[in-house]
Structures are given as C-alpha cells and as structure tokens.
Amino acid sequence: MENPASPESRVQGPERPVVSDHVGRLVVAPNWIGDAVLSLPVLRALSHAAPEERLVVLARPGPAAIYRAEGTASAVTTASALLRDSLAARQGGFSEAWVLPNSYRSALVPFLAGIPERIGYATDGRSHLLTRAPAAPPRTGHQLRDYDRLLESRGIQPDEAPPRLPIPPEAAARADAELSRAGLLRNGSLALLAPGAAFGWTKRWSPARFGGLAAALLRRGFSCALVIGPGEDRLAEEARAAAGDPALPVLGGNLDPVGLAALAARARVVVANDSGPMHLAAAVGTPVVALFGPTDPGRTGPAGVRCEILDRYVFCSPCYLKECPYGHECMREIEVEAVAAAVERVCGATPGS
Numbered sequence: 001m002e003n004p005a006s007p008e009s010r011v012q013g014p015e016r017p018v019v020s021d022h023v024g025r026l027v028v029a030p031n032w033i034g035d036a037v038l039s040l041p042v043l044r045a046l047s048h049a050a051p052e053e054r055l056v057v058l059a060r061p062g063p064a065a066i067y068r069a070e071g072t073a074s075a076v077t078t079a080s081a082l083l084r085d086s087l088a089a090r091q092g093g094f095s096e097a098w099v100l101p102n103s104y105r106s107a108l109v110p111f112l113a114g115i116p117e118r119i120g121y122a123t124d125g126r127s128h129l130l131t132r133a134p135a136a137p138p139r140t141g142h143q144l145r146d147y148d149r150l151l152e153s154r155g156i157q158p159d160e161a162p163p164r165l166p167i168p169p170e171a172a173a174r175a176d177a178e179l180s181r182a183g184l185l186r187n188g189s190l191a192l193l194a195p196g197a198a199f200g201w202t203k204r205w206s207p208a209r210f211g212g213l214a215a216a217l218l219r220r221g222f223s224c225a226l227v228i229g230p231g232e233d234r235l236a237e238e239a240r241a242a243a244g245d246p247a248l249p250v251l252g253g254n255l256d257p258v259g260l261a262a263l264a265a266r267a268r269v270v271v272a273n274d275s276g277p278m279h280l281a282a283a284v285g286t287p288v289v290a291l292f293g294p295t296d297p298g299r300t301g302p303a304g305v306r307c308e309i310l311d312r313y314v315f316c317s318p319c320y321l322k323e324c325p326y327g328h329e330c331m332r333e334i335e336v337e338a339v340a341a342a343v344e345r346v347c348g349a350t351p352g353s
Contacts, residue, residue: 024054025056027098092113096116103126120150135149171262178263194277212242226239227263
C-alpha cells in the first residue's frame, strides 16, 4: 500500500482524487505586509483555476485588510490562536489548504483541522504535516515567482501579472481626510517619505537623511509628508528635526495598510526602504524610489510600477542581517542628492508633470 506521508507520494505521480464532502480552499497567508502584497497573484491563480470554489484566506490583521480590499478571496478570516484557528478551519469544510509561509507553525492549522489536501513547501521540517510538499525553489529570482512551483505541483498556471490593490471608497475617504487635516492639496506634487521598515533598523536609511530629503524636495517644488506605521513616531521626529521643519506633516499612524495604500495612491511618488509601504505604493501604481542595502532588490524590489532603486552594495551585501557588524555602509553611502535626483527622474523632472 502507498504511504501517503512519503515524499514521493507528495511530490511525484498523478493527482489523487479527494473523496470527501469538503469543498473550497483555505490559504494560510504570509505574516508581513510586503509578503502579503507579493502573494496576491497566488490568490488570482487559485481563483482562476477553480472560480466556482470558495477561496478563504487566514491572515493576521494587517495582511487580512489587504486581502479583503483586493477582493479575490470569498472571505478573509483574521488569525488568532492556533487551536481556535484550527477548529474554525475544521468547521469550514475545506478540501485543500495552501500554506504560503515556510514555517512549521503555519502548517499546523490545516493539519490539526484535518483538511484532506495540504500543500506547502518542504521547509522547516514540516513535510509530515503536508500531503504535497515540493522542494522550495532557490532564492535567486524575485519573490513573486516563489510560489510558482507550488501552484504547478497541482497543475495550476501561475498568474504572472504584478500585484494590484484596488482602493475601497472608505479607505480613499480616510486618506483624503488625512491629507486635508495636514493641509496637503492633491495637486500632483506630493512626495511621501516612508522611513520605516519592520524587519529591523539595518533596512532603514537614516531618518535624518529622510529629513534632508524632505528639505531638498521642498526646494524643488514638491510638497512632502512623512508616512509611518505603528511604533515609528521616533523616526518621524528625527526626520522632522533634520528637515528643520517641526510642522512637516506626519501621516498614517492611525491607518491600516489599506489606508496607507490609499495615501500612496494620492501621491506623485513614494520614497521608501525595502518595506511594506514600498510594496503598497507599487500595488496601487504609484512610482517608487526604493532604498536597498542589506536586502536584494532582485528578490524584493517593487514590481509592476515605474521605479528607481538606489543601493550601494559593499563586500557583505546582501547580508539579510538585523544587526550590522560593520558600519552600515550599504545604506550610509546613499546620498540625499542622489535620492532627490531619482525622485525627479521618476516624476519626469517637474513636480506635477
């Protein structure tokens, strides 16, 4: 008798029909905002392959807001505790689970829920939790293509279009209210500067440099605002001080990721580190100037939008470290004037043009 837990039965051979009353697909989503944006083509591919089936996403609150706004999923469930999520998934009666994160824990929910088919990469020692576990692809191409092998293992054609995030009317209204309170007009010259990055400080261009950039862009005729997420108030204050403008608007602290995307959609350009705001801006079609150091723009650069990427790769780049053992030269060598010039180039040289 075939051992259904063997690697061979998970990766090779013809598809086995599932005899079950279960219907629908559960997608266990990535945990980070940028990763969630980059996974949107996976949802489109799954929906196109079986448009009549339910497609439900299990995600943390930030990513959940993105999936709801994007609209491909039939429903989006906000993740909570492991056992509670597993019970809810069992009651959902799904025939398949697609586990997009590579962690062991992310595969536990569908396993404990008893979902008949559980598809995910053979990573983190979790193959025994999955029924189909192809080897993960090499991390050499763009992250957008990381899920292609997973889809193809089930005979599903990947969606090669870039992520796109429509802005719901209520999010657009919140963004407009935020801009109005800050005294910013929608005149085509707004540059949003996002100094944060959730991964760690090594991915961040200095907030003082962001402040210097704001001053440089104001001299060039742009209007500017800082965009921050939770816990990034200190970065905004440092940037304000460097800009010499304590009234420099700071936006986004009270908005969810879709609200931040709505702000980005109102901007002429977004300047960001390798971060969630960078991917949100690209997903709404706003030109991006992206600043890279310890990570690889070939892996996680903005997709499907006019952009300029500034990096100063040194001997240790890309290191993917949260602490720099050297002098953080990869980011320190990116100069304010070089970024300001890149902003002009992606905007066609003239603000509002």
